[in-house]
Amino acid sequence: MSTLFISDLHLDDSRPQITTLFEHYLSGDEVRKADALYILGDLVEAWVGDDDDAQLPQRIANATRAVCDAGVPVYFIAGNRDFLMGQAFAERAGFTLLEDGTVHDLYGTPTLLMHGDVLCTDDLAYQAFRRQVRTPEWKAQVLAMPLDARRALAAKARAESRAQNSIKHEDIMDVNAKAVAQAMRHAGVTHLIHGHTHRPAIHHFDLDGHTAERIVLGDWYEQGSVLRVTAKNRQLRAVRE
Structure with a gap:
C-alpha cells in the first residue's frame, strides 16, 4: 500500500489540459488503491470563496469526492493561492482540512507536512503580506465582497x-535552511514534506546529529508530479496522461 502527495497544481481555466490530467489521475488505480491522498496547497491558481459557482470548483469537488467515496481519505493543507478555502467546500469535496505544520505518521515515521511558503523567510515582502491576509478580519472582509469583485x-x-516574482532573486523564493531546521525541531521530526517552491527533490542533511530528509513536491504546470510513500521507500515522479 502507499500514501500519495501532490501540491501546486494551480488548476485554472487557462490550462484545461492540467485539470483533465488531475481528473484522470484521481480516477486511476494508484489513487483508488492508496491508503490516503494528501494535497499540500495551491490546488488552484486562485480561490475566491467556497460560494464560487464556476465550473472548475465543481469539477475539483467531483474528482476528490469520488476518491473519498472509494474509501481513500483525502487531506488538504491550504497554500498561498487557496487559503480562503473553507469547511463548506471541504465537505462538498470530501476532504479533511489540516493545519499547515501537521505531523502525521507515515508507516512508522512521524512526518511534518507543510505547504512550504512559511519556510521562505528570506522573502520579507511576501512574509509581511502573508501575515496580513491570513488574519480572520482580512478573510472576513474579502469574503463579504460580491463574487465578481473577489x-x-x-x-x-x-x-x-x-510582476514581483519576475524581479526577485531565485534564492529569495526558496526555503531558508534555518527556518526548515527550526520547524522540524519544533515538530520533533526528522522528515518533512512540502511544496510551494516548485523545485521537486529529495534532500538529505544533518539535523542536530541525525540524518534528516526534506522532500519537495513538484508543480503541475507542464505535467503532473506525485510523491509515493510506502513503508520501504519514497518515490518522486512525474504524472502524464
Missing part, C-alpha cells in the same frame, strides 16, 4: 505576484 481582486493579485 474575482477581479484575485486577477489583480495574480498579476502583481507575477
Whole structure:
C-alpha cells in the first residue's frame, strides 16, 4: 500500500489540459488503491470563496469526492493561492482540512507536512503580506465582497505576484535552511514534506546529529508530479496522461 502527495497544481481555466490530467489521475488505480491522498496547497491558481459557482470548483469537488467515496481519505493543507478555502467546500469535496505544520505518521515515521511558503523567510515582502491576509478580519472582509469583485481582486493579485516574482532573486523564493531546521525541531521530526517552491527533490542533511530528509513536491504546470510513500521507500515522479 502507499500514501500519495501532490501540491501546486494551480488548476485554472487557462490550462484545461492540467485539470483533465488531475481528473484522470484521481480516477486511476494508484489513487483508488492508496491508503490516503494528501494535497499540500495551491490546488488552484486562485480561490475566491467556497460560494464560487464556476465550473472548475465543481469539477475539483467531483474528482476528490469520488476518491473519498472509494474509501481513500483525502487531506488538504491550504497554500498561498487557496487559503480562503473553507469547511463548506471541504465537505462538498470530501476532504479533511489540516493545519499547515501537521505531523502525521507515515508507516512508522512521524512526518511534518507543510505547504512550504512559511519556510521562505528570506522573502520579507511576501512574509509581511502573508501575515496580513491570513488574519480572520482580512478573510472576513474579502469574503463579504460580491463574487465578481473577489474575482477581479484575485486577477489583480495574480498579476502583481507575477510582476514581483519576475524581479526577485531565485534564492529569495526558496526555503531558508534555518527556518526548515527550526520547524522540524519544533515538530520533533526528522522528515518533512512540502511544496510551494516548485523545485521537486529529495534532500538529505544533518539535523542536530541525525540524518534528516526534506522532500519537495513538484508543480503541475507542464505535467503532473506525485510523491509515493510506502513503508520501504519514497518515490518522486512525474504524472502524464
